[in-house]
Amino acid sequence: MGEYYIQEPGSEEAKGPYDVGRIADLIEAGKASETTLYYDEDREDWLPLMECEEIRLAVNPVQKPLSLRPKDISEDSLNHDDEHLPELKVDQMLAAAEGNTDETRHLKKKHRAAETAAAISLPALAVIMLMAAIVDIWPNVAVISTIQEDGDYGLLISHPLLVVGVADLFLTLCCILSVTDAFPLIRFRMMLGFGYFTYIFWSWGDQTMMIAVAVSSFAAWFCTITLNLYAMIACAVLGIVGMGAVAVMTVLG
Known part of the structure; x- marks a missing residue:
């Protein structure tokens, strides 16, 4: 997944780099729009966000229909005991919700x-x-x-x-x-x-x-x-x- 610098048209202040998920969040929050520009390293130019296929798919993902084959459903699978699943602690859930996991801290440090x-x-x-x-x-x-x-x-x-x-x-x-x-x-x-x-x-x-x-x-x-x-x-x-x-x-x- 690529990371991109973005800026508003007419502005000289670039922000980022952001991954495509973060850019999608900014658009959803109204802090960026489809007219916002991203820096294309290959073309060495600022282009609209929607010209980047990776960003476009993150903003408007293609929904695939979900289906379950009959053979995948059984009484055993419905009544399966969750004892083998790893225990998830409350502090881990809160850290993940706040973006304070090891992965996000690493990305923030990199940014x-x-x-x-x-x-x-x-x-x-x-x-x-x-x-x-x-x-x-x-x-x-x-x-x-x-x-x-x-x-x-x-x-x-x-x-x-x-x-x-x-x-x-x-x-x-x-x-x-x-x-x-x-x-x-x-x-x-x-x-x-x-x-x-x-x-x-x-x-x-x-x-x-x-x-x-x-x-x-x-x-x-x-x-x-x-x-x-x-x-x-x-x-x-x-x-x-x-x-x-x-x-x-x-x-x-």
């Missing part, structure tokens, strides 16, 4: 960890993208001054890293504003850094910068796809330290 991981990802990515913007823009500060003085924006064509730096600033702002729809763009940017910039530093013979860019780019990319708390913390630290090292070396170099 809290996922929510914490999601809360960490955006601030961490904002810092990483800001560092990446510094790396791209700092060597081109003189070009920015020339563009401002002469108004010659055609110089941007001959300085593509400056364009990438502006894009990094835009992605930084998206992370600050919690725009998770920008995650595909961040993934593309980090793969660009992992491939192109790693190759550039390798061709220059700068092994330190090459490793720092590769590690930080991969870590930032992984931050956009995982909700595992420990993996998120590790990648956030690696991404910030790695890209921070590249930014410091760029500014001081």
Whole structure:
């Protein structure tokens, strides 16, 4: 059974992850509706709840007729002694009614960890993208001054890293504003850094910068796809330290 993040149309606040049973309960309680959106990881987009077959079946289950074959019914089965059934204690019944069983506690703990991981990802990515913007823009500060003085924006064509730096600033702002729809763009940017910039530093013979860019780019990319708390913390630290090292070396170099 899958777990999904949901949000109302026009809202930027996602809730969850919830399993399909919980989503069905929210709809029944009026806290969600068929117009509520869920995040489809395969399509990387927010879609209406009823477009997910698993959720649709949970909300509107297909009722199968129940029938008993004559041979299944006997006097013995009707008068069977329940002495072999396990004893159910009152405190166990109350715990199950309140959702305090071991299984529900495990799911709640898992959900809290996922929510914490999601809360960490955006601030961490904002810092990483800001560092990446510094790396791209700092060597081109003189070009920015020339563009401002002469108004010659055609110089941007001959300085593509400056364009990438502006894009990094835009992605930084998206992370600050919690725009998770920008995650595909961040993934593309980090793969660009992992491939192109790693190759550039390798061709220059700068092994330190090459490793720092590769590690930080991969870590930032992984931050956009995982909700595992420990993996998120590790990648956030690696991404910030790695890209921070590249930014410091760029500014001081």
